Amino acid sequence: MMSVNFEELSKLVIDGDTDAIKSAVKNAINDGADPLEIVDKGLAKGIRTVGEKYGKGEIFLTELLMGAEAMKAGMEIINPEIQKQKKELKKVGTVVIGTVSGDIHDLGKNIVTALFSAHGFDVTDLGVDVPNEKFIDKLKELKPDILGLSALMTSTITKQRDIINTLKETGLRDKVKVMVGGAAVNEDFVREIGADGYAENANDAVIKAKDLLK
Amino acid sequence: MRPVLEFFSSDEIYEIHQTSLDILERVGMKFESLEAQQTLKNVGVEVDSKGVARFHSDLVEEYIKMAPRSVVLRGRDPKKDVYLRNDRVAFAAGTGMYVIDGNKARKATYQDCCNWAKLTDAVKNVDFTCEIHSTDMPSELTDRYNFKAMAMNTTKPFVGSALSKDGVLDEIEMAAAIVGGKEELRKRPIWWAGYAAISPLIWSENACTVFKETAPYNIPAFVEGESVVGGTSAVTVASTLAQTNAEALSGIVYNQIIKKGRPCILNLGFTHPMDMKTCLALHGNVVSGIVAAGGNQLARFYGLPSAAWMATDSKVSDAQCGYEKALTGIIPALARSSLIFGMGQAEFTFAVDFEKLIIDEEIVNQMKRVIDGIEVTEETLCLEAIERVGIGGNFLTPKARDTFKFIQKETTELTVGDRNTREKWLEAGGKDIGQKAREKVNEILTTHEPEPLDKDIIKKMDEIIENAKKKVEAKK
Numbered sequence: 001m002m003s004v005n006f007e008e009l010s011k012l013v014i015d016g017d018t019d020a021i022k023s024a025v026k027n028a029i030n031d032g033a034d035p036l037e038i039v040d041k042g043l044a045k046g047i048r049t050v051g052e053k054y055g056k057g058e059i060f061l062t063e064l065l066m067g068a069e070a071m072k073a074g075m076e077i078i079n080p081e082i083q084k085q086k087k088e089l090k091k092v093g094t095v096v097i098g099t100v101s102g103d104i105h106d107l108g109k110n111i112v113t114a115l116f117s118a119h120g121f122d123v124t125d126l127g128v129d130v131p132n133e134k135f136i137d138k139l140k141e142l143k144p145d146i147l148g149l150s151a152l153m154t155s156t157i158t159k160q161r162d163i164i165n166t167l168k169e170t171g172l173r174d175k176v177k178v179m180v181g182g183a184a185v186n187e188d189f190v191r192e193i194g195a196d197g198y199a200e201n202a203n204d205a206v207i208k209a210k211d212l213l214k
Numbered sequence: 215m216r217p218v219l220e221f222f223s224s225d226e227i228y229e230i231h232q233t234s235l236d237i238l239e240r241v242g243m244k245f246e247s248l249e250a251q252q253t254l255k256n257v258g259v260e261v262d263s264k265g266v267a268r269f270h271s272d273l274v275e276e277y278i279k280m281a282p283r284s285v286v287l288r289g290r291d292p293k294k295d296v297y298l299r300n301d302r303v304a305f306a307a308g309t310g311m312y313v314i315d316g317n318k319a320r321k322a323t324y325q326d327c328c329n330w331a332k333l334t335d336a337v338k339n340v341d342f343t344c345e346i347h348s349t350d351m352p353s354e355l356t357d358r359y360n361f362k363a364m365a366m367n368t369t370k371p372f373v374g375s376a377l378s379k380d381g382v383l384d385e386i387e388m389a390a391a392i393v394g395g396k397e398e399l400r401k402r403p404i405w406w407a408g409y410a411a412i413s414p415l416i417w418s419e420n421a422c423t424v425f426k427e428t429a430p431y432n433i434p435a436f437v438e439g440e441s442v443v444g445g446t447s448a449v450t451v452a453s454t455l456a457q458t459n460a461e462a463l464s465g466i467v468y469n470q471i472i473k474k475g476r477p478c479i480l481n482l483g484f485t486h487p488m489d490m491k492t493c494l495a496l497h498g499n500v501v502s503g504i505v506a507a508g509g510n511q512l513a514r515f516y517g518l519p520s521a522a523w524m525a526t527d528s529k530v531s532d533a534q535c536g537y538e539k540a541l542t543g544i545i546p547a548l549a550r551s552s553l554i555f556g557m558g559q560a561e562f563t564f565a566v567d568f569e570k571l572i573i574d575e576e577i578v579n580q581m582k583r584v585i586d587g588i589e590v591t592e593e594t595l596c597l598e599a600i601e602r603v604g605i606g607g608n609f610l611t612p613k614a615r616d617t618f619k620f621i622q623k624e625t626t627e628l629t630v631g632d633r634n635t636r637e638k639w640l641e642a643g644g645k646d647i648g649q650k651a652r653e654k655v656n657e658i659l660t661t662h663e664p665e666p667l668d669k670d671i672i673k674k675m676d677e678i679i680e681n682a683k684k685k686v687e688a689k690k
């Protein structure tokens with residue numbers, strides 16, 4: 001077995017090189033590397049580094065998202081191989097996310113969604129202007145670990161509270177971690193409505209989500 | 215000559231215009247409202263099964279020409295009407311959902327919205343008032359409450375948001391109550407219908423509804439393309455303008471189809487350059503000013519009024535706040551944006567700061583002097599005075615009497631800033647601009663009495679709000 005350069009794989013994620021990463025991952029598989037190690041020591045390490053750099057303000061958001069894209073491209077190649085070898089990736093978590101009803105702001109939510117995916121979360125994005133009931137229905141159907149609610153207006157953040165209250169009333173509250181975000185949300189409000197987590201930006205959202213699932 | 219700042223040559227303007235038309239023809243614009251789709255189809259616009267309308271450039275040019283060159287924003291008091299044209303500049307208050315108090319920001323209340331309107335009613339340089347979002351009222355009804363707050367506390371024209379179809383219908387009723395009925399409203403359409411496209415290239419159901427419901431009264435339509443630059447439009451200013459212009463033009467075309475000759479404002483001045491590191495939508499960035507100025511040049515090309523935003527991302531009334539406001543204000547002011555929003559606004563578009571409004575009034579005073587330009591006539595050249603004063607004299611004596619009439623117009627004065635010597639400044643208490651502005655705010659809020667709104671009108675508004683409340687509760 002040839003020695004696989006995991007560092008190189010990480011670097012391709014960091015550089016956001018979606019094309020090169022595909023062939024590099026294929027080569028690594030052909031060289032007989034353990035697909036789980038390719039993820040762990042290569043791709044995932046790369047995306048973590050990108051996230052850290054972004055957190056420190058060293059790189060632009062576009063570089064972070066390109067890293068996320070490269071990660072995704074690599075995973076698309078590796079996933080079938082993992083299945084073939086009947087192995088299983090460590091589950092990161094599942095997320096149902098959307099912008100609450102009455103609100104159509106989606107840029108922030110889309111960025112959060114992209115980063116969650118890049119970090120290996122299984123994300124279902126319900127879109128914008130999502131009625132409260134739809135969140136509840138999807139929760140029952142998909143049983144995600146995390147429910148993400150985005151709201152940017154003072155007139156719509158109240159939906160975040162309503163949804164949490166419905167969860168309490170229907171006995172679902174302790175089945176899911178509720179994360180809220182968006183421009184009009186702040187720490188005080190999060191405490192007031194009893195959400196589990198809040199993040200000011202997409203990168204922090206991922207860190208927070210991982211914390212919540214520990 | 216009055217200076218007009220231009221960022222584009224006529225060739226470049228044409229390039230951008232043409233790219234906007236290409237976008238509307240090749241990519242198209244999605245209209246989420248089925249009714250709007252039908253309206254467009256009726257005049258021959260091609261609309262596909264996904265609701266994407268592709269416009270021929272001829273059609274766009276034909277309809278854009280129908281929009282009038284001048285738009286009047288009407289106030290409760292007709293003397294306060296604002297005439298928007300693309301060769302003069304009016305100023306408007308800012309908006310927000312927090313109220314800044316020193317280093318802190320707290321959630322805005324209905325009472326704050328009333329006070330904000332009252333303050334803007336008293337401050338001379340505010341031509342147009344903007345709501346702040348009260349957070350202590352039922353969330354579905356904040357638009358109606360804010361409307362009432364402004365109607366009661368200012369006689370100047372004002373704008374609030376309409377959060378739903380019921381919201382816009384109620385606000386039309388409220389506006390009609392003020393002017394004495396729907397027929398009167400058609401003649402004096404106070405209020406306006408403002409909506410932005412969802413970049414890139416979508417007109418939402420709600421936007422179409424607001425435009426449609428307000429059209430019969432000829433209420434001015436404020437049609438905006440306001441992308442997050444780098445996020446919902448490409449990071450270059452040129453592309454941002456081409457795209458947001460396409461968005462706004464298609465909105466104006468839609469408005470002209472539903473009501474030929476409806477007054478429309480082409481606003482490309484509210485874009486938010488994204489901070490590519492923190493991901494925040496900025497406003498005090500000079501790039502906002504440049505986009506607004508470019509947008510205004512495009513609006514002038516079409517003969518339409520435009521708008522802009524003087525803004526800051528600073529959290530406090532500090533040096534950053536001052537310079538960002540001045541820069542993001544003066545750039546579009548020199549480009550002759552018809553209406554510059556943002557007086558008193560801070561912290562992106564999140565907060566208002568009452569004392570900042572007073573400071574901004576001073577900045578606006580200074581800007582007005584700049585845009586007045588330099589008048590060159592035989593009289594202002596004052597050759598005779600120079601001859602009379604002669605070599606080594608001064609121009610403060612009766613010999614220069616005929617130049618004195620220009621003092622008011624040519625010089626500037628401060629209202630809260632300080633231009634005195636240190637001694638005199640200390641004698642007067644050594645106060646900084648913020649302290650003086652704060653005192654002025656307190657004085658206005660305790661002494662200013664806006665022209666009261668008729669009791670019956672208030673009663674009517676309360677009834678409208680009561681009914682809306684019942685409707686909302688019934689839905690729950």
Ligand code: B12
Pocket residue numbers: 102103104105106107108109111112147148149150151152153154155179180181182183184197198199200201202203205309310311347375376408409410411412413414420440441442446486492493494495496562563564
């Ligand atoms: C761009 C924008 C728009 C665009 C939206 C385009 C789109 N595709 O999203 C348009 C022009 C369509 C728009 C429309 C309106 N808007 Co707007 N809009 C904004 C603006 C300027 C920026 C939002 C943005 O995209 N920011 C950039 C993104 C990346 O940041 P973000 O959304 O905050 O997301 C980050 C974090 O919050 C967090 N996050 C977000 N979601 C989540 C979710 C979870 C689970 C977590 C953990 C984290 C998280 O991570 C994200 C990435 O870092 C804000 C003001 C501002 N500066 O924020 C106003 C603002 C939100 N809008 C406002 C208003 C009033 C409106 C309108 C009513 C105006 C009108 N009459 O047209 C309509 C409302 C339509 C509706 N019903 O929703 C107000 C809300 C005021 C209030 N009442 O609270 C604001 C605050 C501006 C203002 N002061 O007036 N808007």
